[in-house]
Amino acid sequence: MPSLGRLHLVTDTRPGRDPLTVVRAALTAARADLVVQVRVEDSATDREAYDLAGRVLALCARYGATCLVNDRLHVALAVGAAGGHVGADDLPVAAARHVLGPTGVLGATARAPETAVAAVTAGASYLGVGPCHATSTKDGLPDPIGPTGVRAVADAVDVPVIAIGGVTAARVPALRAAGAYGVAVVGALSAATDPAAATAELLRALA
Template sequence: MLMLGRVHVITDSRPGADPVEQVRALLPAATPDLVIQFRPADDWTDRFVYQAGLEIAELCRTTGVPLLINDRIDIAMAVDADGAHVGAEDLPVAVARRLLGPGKILGATARCGDQAQRAVKDGADYVGAGPCYRTSTKDGLPPPIGPSGIAQVAPHAPTIAIGGVTLSHVPELKRSGAHGIAVIAAIADAPAPSKALAELLAAW
């Protein structure tokens, strides 16, 4: 059975961030609801991304936490991650599924019910819907869809709400039908990241 998790922590890829150390610091707070998503920065070399992916994959394997690779199917395959997540500008979902095979987790991006249905038909196990709220961790994003947008997507696929999500948003996202949440700044910018993670996991 695929472990989709309820709280997806996306590694911080902003300048100066160390994704390996971020994951290492968070894993002691892990529960079965945690999923790690390694999101490489666009300007990182393939060699660096591969080496960081290997280290993160080993950390996750030793603690039983699923690891997904954002955007890079090649890296997901190279480090034998548990799966991948593809965005709107990445490989098509059907191609990503063919490359990963049937036993891996595959997430896709959706902003409406039609996109979610298409993603599932093409082989996605879940969709990341957003941005849900305003966020500063990624440039060039479309307007937030809010909990009402999540409610339109959720009937069509297990839905992970992403974009500006904080602990205070969890109750309304649960009511909207979200399967879980994906966070970056709520963990990376917290004074005590492992404590912030524990609070998010407890909320689900």
């Protein structure tokens, strides 16, 4: 399994966003320390997801960075990504592991120790835990769990915990202190006026 970077960039494909420009800028700052998770809107076609994932993968390959595909594991396999990430409404973790095979990177979403342990038992390589703080990036999310919730999950499992949801550089130290291996961000980079500088700031906070 590829080594897992501490900073995960989740692509933002909402109207008005330019995910490839953000990915390119983040890679120039982070290089191999970045994991890019290709996530598209639910309304996007598989062809659109495939095209974006292929272009992101090509960018990641230049820097030795890891590329994953969220939700659509068949797209991950089709483009040759390192693996994928599944949420609560996607394939069960055990089924996702079956699809990706024994060596693919498989992330799973969890917010409580019980579901976290179940996900790891079923084959998750790492956990995306949150939302840690309030965020407007995604609709219908449950209440934030804060660093305390991250600590509860991190104490229950022995795989990397990636905190997500309203993450900023200023909030990284508390999340790291709570046991998070790293963080995943969307708006912190996609809405930044200088995504490369914002990436560097996040990496300094994670160091």
